[in-house]
Amino acid sequence: MKVPVALLVVLVLFVLAGRFSLVPGLDDVFGEETKDRSGPAVLKSIQDMNRYEGAAGNFQIVVDLEKDAKFLPDAIRGTRTLYVGAGTVSAYVDLNRLGDKSVTVNEDRTEATLRLPHARLGTPALNADRSYAVSKQRGLLDRLGDLFSDNPADERAVHRLAAQRIGEAAKESELNVRAEKNTTAMLQGLLRSLGFRQVTVTYA
Numbered sequence: 001m002k003v004p005v006a007l008l009v010v011l012v013l014f015v016l017a018g019r020f021s022l023v024p025g026l027d028d029v030f031g032e033e034t035k036d037r038s039g040p041a042v043l044k045s046i047q048d049m050n051r052y053e054g055a056a057g058n059f060q061i062v063v064d065l066e067k068d069a070k071f072l073p074d075a076i077r078g079t080r081t082l083y084v085g086a087g088t089v090s091a092y093v094d095l096n097r098l099g100d101k102s103v104t105v106n107e108d109r110t111e112a113t114l115r116l117p118h119a120r121l122g123t124p125a126l127n128a129d130r131s132y133a134v135s136k137q138r139g140l141l142d143r144l145g146d147l148f149s150d151n152p153a154d155e156r157a158v159h160r161l162a163a164q165r166i167g168e169a170a171k172e173s174e175l176n177v178r179a180e181k182n183t184t185a186m187l188q189g190l191l192r193s194l195g196f197r198q199v200t201v202t203y204a
Contacts, residue, residue, distance in 0.1 A: 050096035052186065054119060054179030059166040060086045060130075063158050080137040083155065085162025086130035089170035090122040091179035111198040112191050118203045119179035124166040126159060133158075 066080040097117050104113045133155060184201040191199045 051092040051094045052183050053090045053092040053122075054182035054186070055175050056088055056090040057170055057173055057175050058086070058088050059124075059169050060084065061162055061165045061169070062134075063162050063165070065158050065161060080135075081155065081158050082134040082136075083158040083162060084132055084134060085126055085158070085166065087124050087126040087163065087166045089124050089166060089175065091119045091170075091175040092122060093117065093119050093179060093183045105196075110196060111200075112196045113200045113202070114187060115202050115204060116180075116183070119176040119183070121167070121170050121175060124163040124170065126163055126166075131159075131162070 061084075063081070063083040063085055065083070093116055095116075102115045105111070180203055187201055188199040
């Protein structure tokens with residue numbers, strides 16, 4: 001029984017020495033090494049983009065999400081996450097919805113009228129490089145549960161809430177108006193370069 005105990009003591013001493021850099025060269029033995037064994041990215045589908053994105057907004061929100069148990073104190077069961085979410089929302093005009101009567105041109109091809117649908121908002125996209133958790137507070141049972149979880153400290157709830165709040169902020173902004181204004185300027189510049197002297201763009 002003495003030999004395994006002695007070996008265990010020596011191993012612990014080596015680990016501590018490497019941890020606190022007490023012996024030069026041990027970092028190479030006990031240091032961490034990262035290996036990327038990920039497979040290649042697989043193309044699942046291709047979607048044609050028949051829309052013009054006329055504007056995009058950058059948003060940031062601080063999410064304070066707390067989940068409590070009804071009959072247990074927070075120290076035993078409960079979580080609270082303070083999360084800074086940053087993301088973008090684009091506003092676009094769907095050109096795929098244009099019909100035969102959406103564009104009219106006069107006989108001498110000097111005037112053109114375009115009738116387009118109103119701009120829409122895209123799906124909020126969180127920026128992983130600019131989003132981060134400021135603090136996480138978890139009760140004892142939640143911390144114990146993380147030990148047996150495949151995804152400890154899951155942040156999907158705060159991600160969804162951050163994206164939802166950013167989407168709501170985008171609806172209250174003037175992204176749609178800016179997108180329609182920029183789309184009009186783009187189409188007028190394009191058609192005037194083709195010889196049209198008067199270009200009218202309306203949204204319905």
